Amino acid sequence: xxxxxxxxxxxxxxxxxxxxxxxxxxxxxxxxxxxxxxxxxxxxxxxxxxxxxxxxxxxxxxxxxxxxxxxxxxxxxxxxxxxxxxxxxxxxxxxxxxxxxxxxxx
Amino acid sequence: xxxxxxxxxxxxxxxxxxxxxxxxxxxxxxxxxxxxxxxxxxxxxxxxxxxxxxxxxxxxxxxxxxxxxxxxxxxxxxxxxxxxxxxxxxxxxxxxxxxxxxxxxxxxxxxxxxxxxxxxxxx
Numbered sequence: 001x002x003x004x005x006x007x008x009x010x011x012x013x014x015x016x017x018x019x020x021x022x023x024x025x026x027x028x029x030x031x032x033x034x035x036x037x038x039x040x041x042x043x044x045x046x047x048x049x050x051x052x053x054x055x056x057x058x059x060x061x062x063x064x065x066x067x068x069x070x071x072x073x074x075x076x077x078x079x080x081x082x083x084x085x086x087x088x089x090x091x092x093x094x095x096x097x098x099x100x101x102x103x104x105x106x
Numbered sequence: 107x108x109x110x111x112x113x114x115x116x117x118x119x120x121x122x123x124x125x126x127x128x129x130x131x132x133x134x135x136x137x138x139x140x141x142x143x144x145x146x147x148x149x150x151x152x153x154x155x156x157x158x159x160x161x162x163x164x165x166x167x168x169x170x171x172x173x174x175x176x177x178x179x180x181x182x183x184x185x186x187x188x189x190x191x192x193x194x195x196x197x198x199x200x201x202x203x204x205x206x207x208x209x210x211x212x213x214x215x216x217x218x219x220x221x222x223x224x225x226x227x228x229x
Contacts, residue, residue, distance in 0.1 A: 034215035036151075043201055043219035044151065050208065055217070087151055091213040094165070095141070097151040 006098035023088035032092035115223030128185040128202030136180040139205040144198035
């Protein structure tokens with residue numbers, strides 16, 4: 001099974017900050033990676049697929065990069081609506097999620 | 107608009123059964139693979155099961171294999187999860203999700219997700 005490890009687990013940041021979340025796969029997954037945003041009591045929402053493709057309607061301040069085993073999600077200028085938990089997901093070999101990164105207000 | 111609505115959650119005793127449903131609308135349900143994903147209280151996301159668009163293939167996480175059964179009725183645009191021999195560790199919000207796969211590929215990402223239904227296994 002492919003394991004996905006996100007870092008950090010919690011991130012404290014201020015509005016306007018540039019934020020980067022890392023996701024590492026236990027083996028190469030090419031570019032078969034998605035990122036989701038989840039707010040408390042809500043379902044996950046797709047942000048990025050195929051490592052760097054922005055889902056329609058998602059603000060351009062979100063971007064994804066990477067391939068192979070290391071990936072990043074970047075928020076270029078953190079907005080109040082962005083405080084949430086973010087999950088990566090590999091879909092190269094079945095489906096596995098990272099443990100999540102909570103972005104909280106500093 | 108594309109929508110998934112889960113139902114069937116509740117409180118159930120250990121060892122008992124429960125069936126979840128997921129009603130789909132706004133898209134051609136019979137063209138998409140469908141998944142169940144769960145989230146224990148305060149925890150992360152765990153993939154549970156997948157069923158191919160035509161029901162021809164079904165796969166499960168090891169944690170539920172042999173106890174849970176995924177199925178679908180394309181005539182009713184509905185996905186199901188039959189959960190037997192429930193355990194305390196099955197307590198979670200259960201989400202259904204549509205799989206989107208790029209052309210020429212087999213596996214894909216999830217979009218959208220339903221709002222979830224809470225299953226609590228407790229005596």
